[in-house]
Amino acid sequence: MGISIWQLLIVLVIVLLLFGTKRLRSIGSDLGGAVKGFRDSLGEREKDEEEKERLGRADSERVIEGDVTSKDKEHEKEKSS
Numbered sequence: 009m010g011i012s013i014w015q016l017l018i019v020l021v022i023v024l025l026l027f028g029t030k031r032l033r034s035i036g037s038d039l040g041g042a043v044k045g046f047r048d049s050l051g052e053r054e055k056d057e058e059e060k061e062r063l064g065r066a067d068s069e070r071v072i073e074g075d076v077t078s079k080d081k082e083h084e085k086e087k088s089s
Contacts, residue, residue, distance in 0.1 A: 024032070 027035075
């Protein structure tokens with residue numbers, strides 16, 4: 009019940025007759041460009057995710073030293089008294 013090789017060849021010949029080789033070549037190059045663009049965008053997305061993960065680890069490892077100050081109103085009142 010599957011498609012035989014002869015049926016595929018007949019379909020290929022009909023497609024060639026309808027569209028011609030030049031048009032099929034341009035369609036193929038357009039399709040190839042679209043697939044390449046899709047793969048490039050996936051690669052960029054993976055690079056972005058790796059960069060975010062790397063930066064997240066770097067931020068969690070960083071220690072900032074300093075004095076803790078408070079800007080509460082009660083603290084301000086104590087200073088002015």
